[in-house]
Amino acid sequence: MRTAADFNLYYAAPDPWHISHSRFRDKVFRRCLMPFIRDKSVLELGCGEGHLTQAIFSKARSVVGIDISDVAIARAKSLNLPNARFESADFLQASFEGYDVIAAIDCVYYLSLQERGALLEKVAEEHSGKILLLSGPIVDYRRHFSHKRLMHEFTTLGFAPLKFYNLSVYWHPPSSRIIAHLIKLPLAHTLLDWIPESMIYQRLYALRAPKHH
Template sequence: MRTAADFNLFYATPDPWHISHAQFRDKVLRRCLKPFIRDKSVLELGCGEGHLTQAIFDKARSVVGIDISDVAIARAKSLSLPNARFESADFLQASFEGYDVIAALECVYYLSLPEREAFLEKVAREHSGKILLLSGPIVDYRRHFGHKRLMYEFTALGFAPLRLHNLSVYWHPPSSRVIAGLIKLPLGYTLLDWIPEPMIYQRLYALRAPKQR
């Protein structure tokens, strides 16, 4: 896992990953997440500068956003969102108790495999029987996620997959760019979940954590 100093270097320039420019991604996420977050309390892990907090979680009853970068958190706080507060923290050390939903969007792939296992075990232990929303790229088994690997990890720890949603199309090979363009047409995003897995870049997993006895 990268350190707070590493991420502060990234955030020396605002919006280093151009996350605020991904309006199509935001539209798809809003559509997919709405049933899970409306009027719920949400813990948003790796919230960065608060873009998704503002764009996606405005229908949540309350949001606590945490990020390891205090530079990013300072910018998130400056948004003054009415339903959110922000804290600088390592989410592997933060408490997961007391929330309806935990959202880990585009952040868990920064963890090593042992760290990811520890993260899921922590969710299972402290977020018993509740909802985990997790997303990331699935195009590279070794460096990022892989669907089969993730499903193995989820089921091995007792998580119950509720829904899977495709979020974006991979731009390689070049033929995929045609599909990527088509789904950005009006209502084209409704076809995302029908696209074959080898063409998918990012996927959202909605899971129920196991109930602890």
């Protein structure tokens, strides 16, 4: 996991990953997430400057956004979102109890395999029987992020996969690049889930944490 100092360096200039310009991604996320987050209390892990909090979680009843960077959190607070509050913390140390939904959107790849296992175990322990929304790449570089490996991790710890959605297309080879442009046409993003897995870069998983008896 990167340190607070590392992430504060990333956030020296606002929006270092240019996500405020990713309208297509926001549209895809809203389509996938809405059934799970509408009128729910959400814990958003790795919330950054609050872009996704504003763009995607506006229909949630309440959102608590956590990020390790106090620079990012200060910018998130300045958005003055009516349904959200923000805290600067290492989310592996924060409490996961008391929320309807935990969302880990595009942040698990900053964790080592051991840290990711610790995150899932923490969700299983403190968020028993409830919904986890987790997204990340499935391109299998260094064998960290293949769909097969993620599913193995989820099921080994007792998580029940409810649904998964394709979020974006891998830009290599050139044939995938053509599809990446085509799916940005009006309504074409609804075809993302029909694209072969070998062409998919990122995927969103909706999971139910194991129930403790």
